[in-house]
Amino acid sequence: MTLTFYKYQGTGNDFVMIDNRQNVFDKNNTKLVAFLCDRKFGVGADGLILLENHPTEDFKMVYYNADGNESSMCGNGGRCIVAFAEFLQLITDQTTFEATDGLHFAKIEDNIIHLQMKDVDTVKSFKNHQFLDTGSPHHVQFVADLAHFDVKNEGKKIRYGQPYNQAGTNVNFVEKVNEDTYTVRTYERGVEDETLSCGTGVTAVAIAMHNTGNSVATTINLNVQGGALKVSFVKDGNSYKKVMLIGPATQVFKGEIAC
Numbered sequence: 001m002t003l004t005f006y007k008y009q010g011t012g013n014d015f016v017m018i019d020n021r022q023n024v025f026d027k028n029n030t031k032l033v034a035f036l037c038d039r040k041f042g043v044g045a046d047g048l049i050l051l052e053n054h055p056t057e058d059f060k061m062v063y064y065n066a067d068g069n070e071s072s073m074c075g076n077g078g079r080c081i082v083a084f085a086e087f088l089q090l091i092t093d094q095t096t097f098e099a100t101d102g103l104h105f106a107k108i109e110d111n112i113i114h115l116q117m118k119d120v121d122t123v124k125s126f127k128n129h130q131f132l133d134t135g136s137p138h139h140v141q142f143v144a145d146l147a148h149f150d151v152k153n154e155g156k157k158i159r160y161g162q163p164y165n166q167a168g169t170n171v172n173f174v175e176k177v178n179e180d181t182y183t184v185r186t187y188e189r190g191v192e193d194e195t196l197s198c199g200t201g202v203t204a205v206a207i208a209m210h211n212t213g214n215s216v217a218t219t220i221n222l223n224v225q226g227g228a229l230k231v232s233f234v235k236d237g238n239s240y241k242k243v244m245l246i247g248p249a250t251q252v253f254k255g256e257i258a259c
């Protein structure tokens with residue numbers, strides 16, 4: 001069988017994107033997803049995303065990590081699928097779609113995707129880190145000299161260590177640039193490596209920085225390995241609402257692969 005796919009990237013977090021409105025894709029084939037994401041034997045990507053029909057909203061997003069398993073929300077993937085929906089002429093400049101963590105509103109302004117993320121009601125603070133769920137689970141921790149930090153090995157220890165164990169977490173290492181700007185490097189669960197950017201990760205960092213009093217700003221700039229993102233939010237009591245992940249999403253190429 002020959003499969004038509006598109007490749008997208010959002011600040012360097014890259015995805016195989018498939019239009020599955022005609023149910024062309026074998027959704028339970030973990031090995032096929034892992035093969036397509038394999039950088040040596042397949043297309044190569046951090047994850048694979050299916051765009052599917054939805055009974056009431058514009059479309060449905062189904063997200064798989066590079067290891068082949070369906071996973072929780074992907075923020076950069078969410079921005080990329082909005083760009084893909086516009087490319088397919090399913091939407092114009094705004095949309096509501098369903099992902100694993102619920103409905104997401106998004107708008108496109110000057111080619112930049114503004115994706116609303118789920119509300120965050122709980123930020124758990126520990127001595128050296130914070131833990132929160134922004135659609136996916138995130139450990140947030142300051143480190144010194146982030147540019148030379150061993151993200152892969154230190155991230156892996158935390159991801160598989162207590163209290164996360166096998167279910168795991170994504171791990172974000174952070175350095176402050178100024179009051180409203182941070183540099184972030186992320187070890188991603190399901191990729192089991194550092195990625196160039198993680199959308200739910202920078203969202204978690206922005207909220208954690210506000211929650212811990214490191215920033216009073218409600219729009220935070222995040223520098224990642226693959227570019228720059230912004231996260232804005234409104235603090236309402238103990239909750240973070242109207243959380244927006246803002247940044248570019250680009251189609252890289254279209255292809256066909258025998259599988």
Ligand SMILES: N[C@@H](CCC[C@H](N)C(=O)O)C(=O)O
Nearest residue numbers: 071074075076136198199200
């Ligand atoms: N790259 C993503 C996060 C994808 C999910 C994550 N790997 C997990 O399984 O928790 C993003 O941009 O948010």
